[in-house]
Amino acid sequence: MKTIYQANFRVYLCFALLALLGIVAGFDLPISLYPNSTRPTVHTGVSYGALQAREFLETYGMAIESNLKALQTKTLKVEKVKAEYNATSADYMVDFAWGADPKEALREVQAIMNAQSSRWPKEIRDSLWVNFWSNTSGFVAISFFSSKRSLDDLYDMLNPEFYPHLQAIPDAQEAVLWNPNYKEIRITLNPEMLALTGLLPNDVEAAVAEGLRAPRGGNIQIEDKGLQIQVPRAINALEDLKRHLIKTPSQKLIPLSDVATIEQTLPSKGEQIFKTNGNKSLILFASPKSGANVKNLGEDILEITKNVMAHMPADIEYRVLVDPSEFIRNSVSNVLQEVFLAAFLAVLVLFLFVGNIQNTITAALEIPLSMVLAFILMKFAGININLISLGGLALSAGMNVDASIVVMENIFAHMERIKHRLTPAEALHLVTESVKEVRGPVIGSTIASLVVFLPLALTKDLTNAVLGDLSMAVVFSHGLSAIVALFLVPTIRLHLLNRRGGLEQLSAPPIARQINWLENTYERLLNLYITKSWPMIAAPMALTVVLASLLYFGLPRLEKEIIGLPDTDWIILGVNAQGMNNVKEMEGQIDEAENELLSKFGDKILYTFVQIHRKDNGNIMARLKDKSDMEEMWKKIESTFTNTPTVRFWVVPWNPAELPIPNPPSLEVSIKGGSPEDRAIVAAEISSGISEKDIFPNVWKEPSTFLPEGVVFTPYTELWPELQRAGATFSTYDLADLTRVATEGKNIGALTQNNQSMGIYMQFPDRYLKTLTDIKALPIKVVQKIIPLMALGHIERKSVAHDIVREDGQEVTKVFGKVKKGTEKEKPARLLQAKNFVNDFNKTFKKDLELTTTPIIAIENAERDITAALQQLYWSVGTSILLIFFVLYLQFGSIVQALIILSAAPIGLVGVLLSLLTFKSTISLNSSLGVILLSGITVANSIMLADLTLRLVAEGHSPGEAALMAAKRRLRPILITSLTTILGMIPVAIGMGEGGKILRPLGLAVSGGLWFSMTFTLFVVPGLEVLTLRRKQKLLAKDEKVEEETELLADEEPAWQ
C-alpha cells in the first residue's frame, strides 16, 4: 500500500494508460439497440402443389414436425414447433431456446428440411423456403425514382452497381434492389384451343420442361481427346418458347403459340408487393439476419447508396424510407446524454457538499474513469454498447463516487487533527491509516452492492437477455470504482498533502449552513426518537404494515411488462383478411384501409410504406410527423379500424427491435382434442361470445378460418374404364392440374437469358373462371367429343377440411383477446369476465352445439413469458437479499446486526412501490432490478451507520450516545452518496427521448426508493441498533450480577476442607 501511494507518478501513468485503453475499447464496441442475446425463430414452409392439407400433413408433415422438434445439438435446442397447414401451403415456426446461434439454427433447420425434401414430389421440393422473416425484425428500405427514365432503365442502370456491394453486406439476410416491374414469362393458355386439340396443361408443362433440358449424348474418343456429345437446349429465348412444338393426342405437332399467348410481362400474381405513397419506384430492400447488427446493416446500405448515387445522373433520386440505424443512433445517443447528465448531476451534488473544486474533481474523476475502465471489461465479456448496458453505466454513475467520498471524508477527518506541517512520512502514515479504517466498509459495501447482481448472472432466457448486460455494466464500473477509490484517490491526496503539508484551510462548501442545520435537526430528531423505546418499536411496525398493504393492494394495480419499449415514429396498421384469393385482392383491401388511414389522419402522417406478404396478410407502416403523437394516434387508429368477422386489424408501434420481447395477448383460450370442425365451432362460439359481451374489443382465432368452403370435384369412377377403352389418356391428376392452372396458375420452370433468370408462369386468361358454373363447363376433349368437366365427376360447393394449427405435434385451435391501448388497467377485470364466460360455456357447450366430439377448453396464461421472467427475478431478488445477509453476517459476526442493517432493504421496497404507483409506472424486469440495486445501496448506507455505532460502543460510549455521534458523523457521507445516486438517476427516471422509456421504471424505482429509504433508514437503523445494544447491555449487567453472586457463593464454601 505505502509503496503504491508514494509512487504517484507511476500510479497516474498506470491509470492514464488504462483509461486510454478503455477509450479505445469503448470506440471499438459495436452499437446496437439491445443486448446480443437472441432467441431465433426460424420460419420454413412449402406449398403442397397437388396435395391437400390433411394429406400432406399425414404423408410428410408429421415427419417434418417431429424431426424439427427433435433437433438438438450441443448449443441448440428447439423449444417449440408450430405448424400451420392451410389450403395450399404449410408454414413451420421453429422457436429455439435463448442463446442459440441464429446462423447455426438456420443451417440446422435447412439441413433437416433438405433431408426431408428428398421424399417429396419435385413440385413441393421446389417450393421449400427457410428464413428468418418476422413481423418485428428491422429492415432497410430505400426508394429510387426518376422523372425521365422508366423503371426498367433505372433498374438496368442501378442493379449492376448495387448488386456486388449488396451481396457483400455481412449482416444482411436479404439485400436486393427490387424492381416492381420485374418481368416473368407468362403462358396464357387458350382454353378453346386446348379443348379442340385435346391438350391438357400437363402436356404443355411436360413439353416446355423438355425444351428447357439440355441432354448429354455420351462421350466419344477422337484422337486421344474425350469429347462430349451435347444437344443444346431447345428453348433459349422467348421466341424459342413460342415456336416450341407440342404433340397433340392426334399425333400432330403444333407450335406452343397455337394454343397459348406467350409474353414477357409483369407478374400477375406477385408474392410480395411494396409501395411508397403510390410512387412508382425501385426499392432497395434489406432485412437482417437474425441476431445481426441492424444498425450496421442500415449504415452499410446507406453508404453503398451514397457511393453509387454519387456517379449517377442527377435525375435519379432516392429517398430513405426506413432506416433503423438512424433510430438506433438516436436512441443510443439519447441514453448517452442521460449518462452525461447523470454524471454532471452527481458532480454537482459533490461540489455542493465538498465545496472545494480540487476535491470535487478528485472524487468526480472516478465517474468517467470507472466507466471507461468498464469498457475494457465489456470488450472482454462481449457486451455491446446498447440501451441496456448504457443504462447500467448511467445508473452506476451516481453510485461510483460513493467509495471515493468515503475514503476522502476519512482522510479529511484525520487532517482536521493535524497540528503542524506533516513530514512525508507522517503524511503517508495519515493516508494509509485513514484508508485502512474505511477499507473494510468500502470493500464491504461495494461487495454488498455487487453481490446482489450475482443471482442475475445465473438467470436464464429473457431475464438474462434483458438484464444481463445491465447488471454486468453496473458490476464492472462499480467494482472498478472501489479500486480507483482505494488506489488512485489516496495517491492524489498524498500527493497534495505532501505539497501543501496539510495545514491549508479547506474552503467551506456552498451549502455549509444548510448542511449544518440539517445535521443539527437530524441529531435533535434522532435524539427524540431514541430517548423512549415506543417510537423505536412503533415505526418499524408501522412500516411493516404499510409494506404489507402496498404488496397486497398496490402491487396488483401495477401493469406488468417485460421492458419498456423505445419511442418511435412508425406505427403499423396490420390487416388480416379472410377469403382473399390472391395478393392482388389483398392489395385492394389494404388500399381501402390506407385510404381511410390517410383521409382521417393524413395531416399527422409523413408517409406510408405498404408491405403485402401473403394473400391474407399485409401491413401499412405509417411514419408520423411527430412521435409525441404516438399514444394518441395509436388509440385513434385502433378505434377507427374495428374488426369485422372477416377482417382483423392490429395496430402496434414499430421499432427495429432485435430482441424478441413478447407482446402477449391478454387472453388465450386453447381448444384441444375433438375434431377440427368441432374445435372451429367452439372457437367461433367463444370468440363471438366474448365479442358480443364486449369483454375484449379485439378478439381473434387461430386458425382464423371458419366453415371453410371449397369446390369439390369427385370423379365418377364408373366412367373411367370406358374412358380408357375409348382412348382417353388423362388421369384424375391431370384434371386437378387443369383446374389448378385454370384458377390459380402455376410456375413451370425458369428461362435463363443473358444471365437473367425469368420465371415461366402458366395460366388461363384472367377471370376466365368466374363462377361454379364456369368450372363445371370447362371443356375437355375425349377422343372426338368435347364434354364439360361436370360430365366426368360431381362438382359441388361444400365445406372442406379446416386449416390446421399444430403446436409440438398436437392440433390446437386458439382464441385470443386483447384490450385496447390506454385501457390496460381494465385487463384483470376483463380477464376475469372472460374466464367466467368460458367456464359457463364449458358446462353447456357440448349439448348446446350438438357436437359429436368433445374438445377440451382451457384458459392458458397468456402472459406466461412475462410471469416466468418476473418469477425468476423475484427469486433472484430473494437470493440477493440472502447473499447480502451472509456478507453482513460475515462482516459483523452477528445475526441480529445483519438483520438490523438489512432492515433498510424492505424500507426501500416501500419507497419503490410508492414511487411506481405515484408515477403510474410498471412492474417490469427493470423495476425489479431497481429493487435489487436499491437493496445494495441502502444496505451500504446502513452499514456505514451501524459500523461506526458499534465501534463507538466498543470504545465505551453508551448506545444512545454512540448512535447520535455516529449519525452526526455519517450523515454527510450518506447524504452525498445517496443524493448523487438519486440525482444521477433522475434523468433516467424522467425518461427523455427515444431510448429513455426503457429504463424509466428502473430510474423511478431506484431514485424514489432510495429517497424514501434514506430518510427512514436514518431513524430506523439507529433506533433498532440502540434497542438491541441497550438490551444486550442489560443482559450483560444481569450476567455480571449473577456471576458476582456465584462468586459470593463460592466464597461461602463450607470450611470443612
Place this chain on the structure above:
Amino acid sequence: MLFKYRSLTLPVLCLLMIMNTAQAASEKTSPNKTPPKTVKAVKAATQVFFESYTYPARIEFDTLAQVKTPVEGEVVELKTFLGQQTKRGQILAVIKNTDPLFQYKTARIVAPLDGVVTEILISDRSEVSKDQVIMKVARTDAFTITAEVPAIHLDYFKNYPQGALVLSNQNAKISIKMKGLAPQIDPATGTAQAKFMLSDKAQSKLITPGRLAQVTFKGPEQKGIVIPEIALNYKGKKTLVAVVENKIYSKKEITLGEKRDGQVLITSGLKEGELVVERASGYIPDGATVEIVE
C-alpha cells in the same frame, strides 16, 4: 415531533390506497354506455332462383356436301378455290377421263348446293379415281351446334328448353333452340349428344363453324326467399340469420337451400318482409337495440 407526524401519515396513506382501489373497482362494474351499434339490413323477399346449365359446344355446318368424281381421270382444270362462294350447278373442276373406253371425254364437276367450298382435296393434274371425294361444300346459312349433355341433366332437356350460345370472344348471346337429342348415352363420357340450331338464321354470320363455344340454359326454377350469403351466421351446426324487429336485434335459425353467386335460398325459418341484417358494425348480442343505416 416530526416522527410522530410521520408515523401518523403512514396509516393515512394506507387508507388512501385502499379507498383508491375500491373506487377503481366500482368504476369497472358500472355498465358501459356506448351508442347503439349500426346494421345494414335487407328486406327478405321472394325471388325466382335458378341454376344455369352451361356446356362447351362445337359449331358445325348443318349441311356439308361431299363432292365425288363420277369418273376415273386427271384433273384438267380446278375452277374454284378454298372458301369460294358457290351457286348450285357452278362448275368447280373439269376432269379428263383417262379410260380410252370413254374416249378421253371431259367431265364437269358442279357445286351441289349454294354455299362455300370448305375443303379441296385435289390439285391441277392430279389423278383421281372413281367416287373419290375431291371437295367439300357447305351451306353457310345453317349451322348445327353440338353439345354433350351429362346424363344427370337429360331429363330436363327432354322438355326442349330455350338457351343461348356464347362465343368465347364475344359477349353477345345468340338465342338457340333444340333440334334433337340422342336417345342413348355414350358409356365413355356419360353424356348424350344434343343438337341445337339458331333461332334466328340471320345471326348465322356472327358465328364461325368449327369453333368451340358455350351453350347455356336456364335450369329448373325454384321460388323462395333469397338473401345475400354474407348475412349468414352459424352457431354450432345450425345456421342463423340476424333479424331486426322494432330496432331489436335477434338471431333465428333457418334452413338453407342452394347457394349461388353470393346469394342463398332460404327454405324455411324466414318470412317475407323480415329485415335481415346484412352487415353489422361489430358483434351484437341478442336483444340489443340497433340503428338501421342505408
